Amino acid sequence: xxxxxxxxxxxxxxxxxxxxxxxxxxxxxxxxxxxxxxxxxxxxxxxxxxxxxxxxxxxxxxxxxxxxxxxxxxxxxxxxxxxxxxxxxxxxxxxxxxxxxxxxxxxxxxxxxxxxxxxxxx
Amino acid sequence: xxxxxxxxxxxxxxxxxxxxxxxxxxxxxxxxxxxxxxxxxxxxxxxxxxxxxxxxxxxxxxxxxxxxxxxxxxxxxxxxxxxxxxxxxxxxxxxxxxxxxxxxxxx
Numbered sequence: 016x017x018x019x020x021x022x023x024x025x026x027x028x029x030x031x032x033x034x035x036x037x038x039x040x041x042x043x044x045x046x047x048x049x050x051x052x053x054x055x056x057x058x059x060x061x062x063x064x065x066x067x068x069x070x071x072x073x074x075x076x077x078x079x080x081x082x083x084x085x086x087x088x089x090x091x092x093x094x095x096x097x098x099x100x101x102x103x104x105x106x107x108x109x110x111x112x113x114x115x116x117x118x119x120x121x122x123x124x125x126x127x128x129x130x131x132x133x134x135x136x137x
Numbered sequence: 138x139x140x141x142x143x144x145x146x147x148x149x150x151x152x153x154x155x156x157x158x159x160x161x162x163x164x165x166x167x168x169x170x171x172x173x174x175x176x177x178x179x180x181x182x183x184x185x186x187x188x189x190x191x192x193x194x195x196x197x198x199x200x201x202x203x204x205x206x207x208x209x210x211x212x213x214x215x216x217x218x219x220x221x222x223x224x225x226x227x228x229x230x231x232x233x234x235x236x237x238x239x240x241x242x243x244x
Contacts (some may be wrong), residue, residue, distance in 0.1 A: 062173075062181065062224055062235040077232045099166045111180055119186060123227035125193075127180035 016043040017049070019112050019128035021032045027106075027135050033099040037112030037128060038092070041043040045070045050121020053086065056130070063108075067121055068095055068106040074079075101133045139163050141225050141236035144182075151240040156212040158239045160225035165205045169229035172201055172210045176221045184223075185210065217243050 023035035034055075042049055053065040066076035068086040076084045085098040099106060110133055114126040140163040150156055160170065168188040183192040185201035188208060198213040206243040212219055220243040225236040 044173075060235045062226075064233045064235070075231070079232070119228065120220055122169075123183065123184050123186045123226075124181070127182070130180050 017114055019114060019125040019126055021030040021112050021128045023110075023131060023133070025087060025132060026132060027133060029103055029135055030101055031135055032134070033097070033102050033106060035097045035110055035112075035133070035135055036094050037096070037129065038094050040093070041091070042093075042114065044088050044093050044095050048117050049084075050115045051088075052115060052118065052121065052124060054111045054113055054115045054124070055106075056111070057105075057108045062113045065097065065099075065110075067115075069121065085095070091117055104135050107133065107135045139166060139227055139230050139234055140233065141227055141234055143223075143225060143236035143239045145239060146224055146237075147242065149216055149244060151244045152215050152217060154215050156210075156215055156219070156241060158210040158223055158241070160203075160208040160210070160236050162206045162208075162227060162229075166227045166229035167216065168204045169227055170201075170208045171201075171226045171228065173224045173226065174221045175224065176218075178203075181224060189243045207226075215241075220242060237244075 018040045020038045027033045040113040052067040068074045082102045110132040112128045113124040113132045144159045144163045172185040175181040189201045222238045
């Protein structure tokens, strides 16, 4: 069973970079069977797709965030990470990491972390 | 960019009743639609993918249908634990997108 767990600071100052890590168990982030994704949800609102990374290191980002997003893999630790730069209070949200099967192009999210709340505030 | 519109915004039904949730796409997405359930304080859970395929471990009372621009999630006989927000999500075109959600309340 694939399990994911987010970690990172709960508070980020405006204009700084938000950095989160997702630890994966039950699968390897270097496996070609999965894509690894970040999704966020502002309080009381819907889900927003941020982007994804594949075993090869290739990435795809939502154009609405593209210029501020960077994702990476740490295969030695079975982790993948999100960096979101120049944050504002609009970036305050619960951030989820998720995994999707390569069968669906990684575009359906079978596995989810529990989510971590990140607040942008001075 | 494809926009998904879900209706109704809120649905209030009793246990044992049938729930019908709708998701409409701004242009054809073939059958590339998924449904997720999000209970309060929890992460979303995949219910249905590619319009009508139940995900692993999902009870048979959940079913999906539709193609093109109009899709439906049906819960045949509601149970108290079905109280949640339900989201649709398309994977036909980039960027991937979610609907705004339908809140299902069990009386």
